[in-house]
């Protein structure tokens with residue numbers, strides 16, 4: 001029997017894809033036997049937790065959004081520090097980077113197509129964004145979407161516009177949300193266990209889920225040490241200042257309790273030590 005030999009792209013090739021196309025995909029990051037257990041945790045996390053209530057959305061018994069998911073499950077943490085991922089992030093940001101946000105994004109059955117946007121600090125309809133037209137900067141944050149279900153066209157694989165990270169704005173800066181398809185958009189598909197990585201400026205939108213199964217994923221954003229993330233910490237001075245301006249939507253990522261940090265695998269601790277609540 002012939003076995004398929006998959007090409008493993010070098011870190012340089014992946015970094016070039018991020019710089020030029022805005023995105024890349026790495027397959028086989030989460031081992032097959034870990035996918036189902038983590039997927040189960042992601043669908044149930046945060047439910048009934050009073051403290052996390054404002055940051056969790058549950059539909060039909062499935063958690064479809066949970067901010068700072070790492071505080072509820074640490075089972076995926078070692079993969080955030082997978083050598084292929086950290087080599088690439090290190091190439092993009094230098095040695096001192098961190099994971100600045102984690103969240104579940106579970107695309108529920110029947111869910112419609114989501115709006116186009118960039119991620120923080122390029123999410124124009126959220127507080128803490130850089131004004132548009134934004135300056136021509138190097139990559140500032142990297143969004144990663146971890147597939148715990150296979151992503152297909154039917155279950156709403158992420159829509160992206162390749163090379164849109166080179167533009168100086170995105171539709172989240174508009175007066176109204178934008179859902180319309182673009183002729184140059186593509187839909188990213190991949191097997192469970194893969195990770196989609198992109199410059200957070202890349203225009204992207206979750207797809208419509210036309211199946212009867214949820215599409216389970218985890219989003220983690222990586223940032224260099226110099227990116228100020230304080231605005232996303234509930235009750236921070238920065239968030240309070242922005243809250244006084246009622247025009248802006250605030251997004252929060254609760255920081256990490258010390259006891260959670262202590263449970264992290266050693267390889268993942270450097271990614272989260274900045275966010276420990278003391």
Ligand SMILES: O=C(O)CCC(=O)C(=O)O
Nearest residue numbers: 105157158205206207219
């Ligand atoms: O779920 C997806 O496919 C996209 C997620 C997304 O847009 C985001 O987390 O910013």
